[in-house]
Amino acid sequence: MLIDEVKSYCEELLSSQSCKEMSFHNLEHTHDVVANIKTIGESMGLSATFLEPIIIAGWFHDTGFLQSYKEHEKYSALFAYQFLSARDWPLEKIKIVTTCIQSTHMPQAPCSLEAEILCDADIFHLGTSKFIGRNQLLRKEWEEKLQEQYCEESWLRLNIQFLSQQHFFTHYGKTILAQGKCKNINFLKSKLVQITKSASLKINANFA
Incomplete structure (x- = not known):
């Protein structure tokens, strides 16, 4: 089956040393995304x-990290096009694949149901208990x-803003995942309150 060939090829790419070094966008994340697509x-x-x-x-959506971090979607789509066209897969289906991949670029802008499903699958963790660990x-x-470093307060504020502005596209995302995302936002907000209170107490103590 073609999907089995794709799986083997992408697993090989994502097992290269440069991809192994990725803390988040690695083979584990890709496995999660494929499982999320099936769930949705x-x-x-x-x-x-x-x-x-x-x-x-x-399977292909993060393979482009082999070429570029900030423009990986472009290269991921290229890898998919080259692999699928070499196997004479119908061009209309290849177009669906490449369009889906490119739609995951942030901010996401899917223009089809297929792309909406991949976009939600890619950020599925925002609405689950996996969020905190994956976020770190x-x-x-x-x-x-x-080389972007954030203090704890800045990191929390950045993520609260991102989760508050982000929205899911599929029905599953708008219902199940959105509920989980609200819980994660509340968790981040509570941590932020704790940090700001602690900082305020330290400042007051210094002036006491």
Whole structure:
């Protein structure tokens, strides 16, 4: 099956040393995204035929990190196009795959149901209990790959703003994941309150 070939090829790419060094955008994340696509698809009663190009896009969507961090979607789509066209896959299906991949660029802008499913699958963790752990991995990755460092308060404010502005596109995302995301926002806000109170107490103590 084509999906099996895609899976093997992308797992090989994502097992390269440069991708192994990624704290967040690694093979584990890609496995999660593919599983998330299936979860969302099953909740909508979509057929395996409909989901096939989305799952393929899910396997390829982060392979472009091999070439570029900030423009990885462009290269991921290119890798997918080269692989699929070499196997004479229909161009209209290849277009679905590449469009889905490019739609995951932040801020997400999906223009089809297929792209909406991949976009929600890619940020699925925002609405689950995995968010806190995955968020710390992303912070570490930004420090290592982008040399962007944040104090705890700045990091919390950045993520509260991002989660508050971000929205899901599928029904599953707007219901199930949105509820989980609200819980995560509240958790971040409570941590921020604790930090700001602690900082205020220290300042007052210095002037006492």
